[in-house]
Amino acid sequence: MGQTHKRLEFVVLLVALLLGMAQSASAANDVNAESDEFSYHQVNDGETLGTIAMHYQVGIDQLLEWNDLESVHIEPETTLVVKSSEEVRGSSEPLPVIHVIRRGDTFEGIARRYGVTIRQVQRWNRRLNPRRLQLGQQVRLHIPGADGKSVSYGRANGGRLYNGVAMQTTPGMRVRNVARSYGTRRVVQLLQAAGADVQARWPDAPDLIVGSLSVRNGGRLRPHRSHQSGRDVDLTYYHRGNVALPDFRNMSVETFDAVKNWHMYKVLIDSGQVEYMFVDYRLQKPLYEYALSIGYTPEELEPLLQYPRGRNVSAGIIRHSRGHLNHVHIRFTCGPQDRNCH
């Protein structure tokens, strides 16, 4: 009887926590909450909805909605509403959560369940003796994401995702399976912005197909090893002649659109938030040659591209990995909200 009661208590706590999370998330999306939080931006030459979204760290879908726009094409000198994202305002320590000890609980099991380390559980609960836990005792935990912010936790090969945002189809990006399209808000917004930027500059550019990011709470996503913490994405390549691909298709030097692919990768890399990109070595050649043709020097390209140093040389943000002839895999850096991230 006591056991059932404790279990119920735990469930109630968890539900309260989840409700709190949902509430703070919807508060963050509520544009009308406070009018003094609006800010405006006058569009300059050379800017697109994509670069503006990136600059203010907001979503393309948000910009479209706030400004009642139907496409990403905007005239210069238009004034746009650009509310700065909740996400970028100071990272706060995750809120404490209480776990009530049930039969069979150990610090190890609790740590695993909440995605924190045993050492952390010990540090937050110095008064408790891990070898003498008693039913009903309260364990204090600081769960990442309890404040409603998205958090990439741990390694991309074995981490988790808290408060992930499902990437939706936006101009320039077509999401194939929303259930596998969860990333941190920062990652999702960056991708949307990059897709919109290409579409704004080349109105005939097809949408890219978004393959996997992560599942809702992160963790294993077959057949991938990574894609576990909301910082990885698979994307199709732009095909020459603005051919819209129905699915992932192997590219060749002849079909690969070096102009648009280079532009998108450069925009993402310039955001400072890309750790690396896997692109088949054969496709790096047209990227390299195109970049030279528009004025980059080999020295400038050295940190960006592995080519022409050979596919086995570990160098360059854009580098070879097997299986990337039909899609690019992008790994984003750890963001300021992320925890234990590496």
Ligand SMILES: [Zn+2]
């Ligand atoms: Zn991948």
